Amino acid sequence: GAVVSQHPSRVICKSGTSVKIECRSLDFQATTMFWYRQFPKQSLMLMATSNEGSKATYEQGVEKDKFLINHASLTLSTLTVTSAHPEDSSFYICSARVDRGQLNNQPQHFGDGTRLSIL
Amino acid sequence: QKEVEQNSGPLSVPEGAIASLNCTYSDRGSQSFFWYRQYSGKSPELIMSIYSNGDKEDGRFTAQLNKASQYVSLLIRDSQPSDSATYLCAVTTIKAAGNKLTFGGGTRVLVKP
Numbered sequence: 001g002a003v004v005s006q007h008p009s010r011v012i013c014k015s016g017t018s019v020k021i022e023c024r025s026l027d028f029q030a031t032t033m034f035w036y037r038q039f040p041k042q043s044l045m046l047m048a049t050s051n052e053g054s055k056a057t058y059e060q061g062v063e064k065d066k067f068l069i070n071h072a073s074l075t076l077s078t079l080t081v082t083s084a085h086p087e088d089s090s091f092y093i094c095s096a097r098v099d100r101g102q103l104n105n106q107p108q109h110f111g112d113g114t115r116l117s118i119l
Numbered sequence: 120q121k122e123v124e125q126n127s128g129p130l131s132v133p134e135g136a137i138a139s140l141n142c143t144y145s146d147r148g149s150q151s152f153f154w155y156r157q158y159s160g161k162s163p164e165l166i167m168s169i170y171s172n173g174d175k176e177d178g179r180f181t182a183q184l185n186k187a188s189q190y191v192s193l194l195i196r197d198s199q200p201s202d203s204a205t206y207l208c209a210v211t212t213i214k215a216a217g218n219k220l221t222f223g224g225g226t227r228v229l230v231k232p
Contacts, residue, residue: 006162034219043207043224044163093162105151105170105211108220113162 001027004096006111013084014119020080021114023094029074030096034108035067038091050077074099084118091115122146123210125223132230138195140226142208145189151211152184152191157225158204166206167193198230 003026011019023033031052036044048069049057056069066088068080077096081088095108123144132138140154151170155163167182169175169191175182181194191210195202208223 043222046219049219091160105168107151107153107165107168108209109165110155110162 002098002109003027004094004109004111006094006114008114009112010115010117012117012119015085016083017118018080018082019084019116020078021092021094021116023077023079023096023111025075025096025109028096028098028100030077031074031099033071033077033094033096035069035077035079036093036095038093038113044093047079052077081116084116086118089116089118121223122212122221123208123223125206125208125226127224128227128229130226130228132195132198132228134198134200134230134232136198138198138202138228138230140193140195140206140208140228141190142192142223143190144208144210144221146210146212147186147189149186149189149210149212152182153209153211153220154180154182154191154193155207155209156204157207163207195228198228200230200232203228203230 005024007022033050035047037047038044047062050069050071052071058064071077093113095110097106097108125142154167156166157163169182169184179196183192205225205227207225209220
């Protein structure tokens with residue numbers, strides 16, 4: 001159980017393109033999902049917390065107009081990188097937490113990640 | 120001081136030996152503790168979760184938590200080459216809005232045949 005599906009797994013596109021990444025919880029409901037970014041040989045950096053039916057909470061330094069997050073249902077969150085540039089190239093990973101019991105004790109389950117390359 | 124600290128490694132372990140990984144955290148209010156394994160180029164996968172002081176065993180893995188000393192450790196018994204990966208310690212604290220996970224920088228483990 002607790003499977004998170006993330007698509008696409010890899011994107012290569014030209015500078016200025018907007019890219020949408022989907023994150024789905026396949027066998028559970030997730031009121032809260034998380035979006036991370038990871039550069040080579042570094043740990044995960046939380047970008048934002050995605051809340052179903054409300055606005056996402058962005059971490060300090062993350063541009064909300066650049067990284068649009070929509071969490072329209074209990075099983076789907078999307079991240080859109082708008083007008084992407086080469087510096088946006090990175091590994092983007094989503095995670096979801098099962099809506100059960102004490103939320104603070106629930107682990108996050110990760111999608112397979114999306115490797116974004118902007119030319 | 121980082122909120123969650125790990126030795127970056129690499130931790131080199133002979134096949135069949137025990138790998139011992141440590142993690143310290145700064146917030147005494149931390150409640151939940153997780154170990155994730157991340158292979159190169161892949162996303163993290165959950166190995167263990169632990170919430171109370173003491174040991175928790177799952178197969179070849181044992182997590183140990185000591186809240187008084189603010190550390191959590193992971194032991195990997197009978198290490199296999201397939202255990203070569205980066206191991207991430209993650210902590211949930213009360214003060215973190217939205218119950219965010221705070222990750223350590225990860226410890227890279229190399230199991231040599």
